[in-house]
Amino acid sequence: MTGYSRRNFLRSAALIGAATALPHSLQAFHKVGANDRINVAAIGINGMGWSDLTAMLKNPGVQVVALCDVDQNVLNKRVAELAAQGIKVQAYTDYRKLLENKDIDAVIIGTPDHWHCLQMVDACAAGKAVYVEKPIGNSIRECRIMEAAQQKYGSVVQVGQWQRSQQHFADAIAFVHSGKLGQIRLVKAWAYMGWMKSIPKVPDGTAPQGVDYTTWLGPAESRPFNNNRFHFNFRWYWDYAGGLMTDWGVHLLDYALYGMKAKYPKSIMASGGKFAYPDDAAETPDTLTTVYEFEGFNLQWEHATGIDNGPYGRKHGIAFIGNNGTLVMDRNGWEVIPEGDKMQAVALQPKVDDGLFLHTKNFIEVIKSKRLEDLHAPIQTGALVAVNAQMGNIAYKTGKKIYWDADKDRFTDKASNKFLKATYHNGYKLPIIS
Template sequence: MKRRAFLQSSSLYLAGAGLAAALPMELLARKKAISPNAKINVGAIGINGMGWADLTALLKIPEVQCVALCDVDKSVLDKRAAELAQKGMKVATYSDYRKLLDNKDVDVVVIGTPDHWHCLVMHDACAAGKDVYCEKPAGNSIVECSTMVGAQQKYNRVVQVGQWQRSNKHYRDAMDFVHSGKLGQVRLVKAWAYQGWMKSIPMQPDGPVPAGVDYDMWLGPAVKRQFNPNRFHFNFRWYWDYAGGLMTDWGVHMIDYALLGMKANTPKSIVASGGKFAYPDDAEETPDTLQTVYEFNGFNMLWEHATGINDGPYSRDHGVAFIGNNGTLVVDRGGWEVIPEKINGKEKMDAVTRQKREDDGLTLHAQNFIDVVKSRKMEDLHCPIQDGAHVATVCQMGNISFRTGKKIYWDDVKRDFNDDKAANKLLSAEYHNGYKLPKV
């Protein structure tokens, strides 16, 4: 049986120990015990941060092996290839993702690039017949999100978005409680991220491109600019050319559960207010302080974020709160609880003490992806591209309201902002340097 056909029909399931939890030789012994026909070959594109974490999670699964790495920074590429070599994995290396996609041995692609590359790489990977694990947020614009959904449907590939909280049992249990109706009518949902670890980013002058960096490839479809160290690697998140700040970085995680709990589609209106209040003169473009109100039928959702502060609502630096007539459920990455509403000193429902997280969401998310790569049962994915694109779209709406400075109204039939020229101009990211948005 051909290897790809075997992968699609096999029901083989082996629970692997983590790279960090097992001795390298023990892990390798498990991998060598898997039939060559059953092995799933992974190529990772963008391996400096979460791309590497995602690849590491996949490599915990015995039938998964890495055969190719791609990064525009040679120092990162060499470092990661050396780390894999120490574990007995020899990989092909590339600086151009398109050459990795030409590698016929690659079955699955991990996308860990900056956000402005997600759409193009995912489309091209699907067109090349690869299944995809794509870091969040799905797209860097509302139109890109739609394009990514279209690419998955056109090429019928497995595409999982890296919103790994969906694989945590305690989050699913919390959603079951919200859906039970015990909270009573939920009229307000709060989602937030207070990031005390984020300090000011000092201004730095433009400078030479570091040795070994293919800067033109890093820019890709983004506007051509001189190299600036503030815009490279992790801090790309705080520049509109490449990403959407904390709204799309943490917002897709928290707002995802707000939408799931309320079984919500798209909002009717969005209004955002904030700015650079903490560090007004630093290098960041995106707001360090933001509040956004989303109006849905029957309830409002409030998103808020702040950098340089840890003490958010309910004394948590991140979370989602479903505020009902009978009580409030608060959930974060560590667990969930229910706080009863009190009237004249009498509680309207029973409290639920904190139910702690007991599993590793990223490891489970990777396993879920590989299970579906083998079964081809798309409905079993914990975060298919359709869901990842939905929450990324809602987050982009908040950024569009902030950037236009006004309340905006969404038309779900026309898929635009009620003929609002300023808002509709931001529906699609502008492509440069000869790159074009794929048509699907």
């Protein structure tokens, strides 16, 4: 485990809630051989869940057998799209019923963040391989529970951080690790989202016909239906997600940490707010600067909505700023900008592949080989960056510089530690992993 003792790991997972494990009879694994067909199902199919499934179906020997969504309108649409391709699937509105299907080898979890923990734990207990969207959890404790569940069941779990499967990112990190940049004292990661405009306030209303809103809320606080909180825009409400800090932050902070071979910071501080759209409907900050203090370097995160002109002329990216030069990379490629004449420039090295497809290919290959060490983004990788992103949000919420005790897996002050745990509602309980 990365910077985290097994004793603390299992202890923290067991501190919270009551078990939501599936019946013991469902915990037998469906055996998959190297040449077998892989039967896949998807839970949450409106956005990334559907994109993940579409990419996964490009892999030979993979077939979709079931879909699940609490929005019957979305479910009917996706079933019809598959039927038009000659693919017939079973349709579910209750993911637990889907997990009872012993013909399913792997599930994609593309639901809102606040559902990821429960569904991943239940899927592992049911003997399924799991492709879970990022960020893996909506709290630090959920992340720990998800790690513990994967370890207990030995499940193949791939996190949807698909940049981990792109060649140009791997090449860029190899250059960072070569030492050619010299001492790196500052790393920057940023997401400037010009496409994201103000979300006008709308009154509460009635959920659309066909939407099981009670189930959609799940463990989140019960509230009247509001269209702003539904489907894509759930990302901007604390009940369900963590804003851009967790949505894009996990992609970009992941490579910042990877490049620096770093785990958890000594301290975190964050400042920002709703500066662009102070009166709109979103809760999470539209402008944020977060500084993580590590041994020997600082990592700085920035995000801003409504504007595209980020550092180095890029809407998003990661910059490793060394004494000899700076390596800048994003989803389009990477380059090196020299510091004077201390090193040679490296012209833009463009992307050469489809990261999402390759990520699903890696997942399928590991299901067949059972070599968990070959996963490009295992649950431990997803947890490391999701916890760091949550730390940034917690520093923002407390409004002060906070300190992390890696041995105790908690902050050094009570005000920050109250944000470690997700509070579940409506009769839902966090799983106990023992």
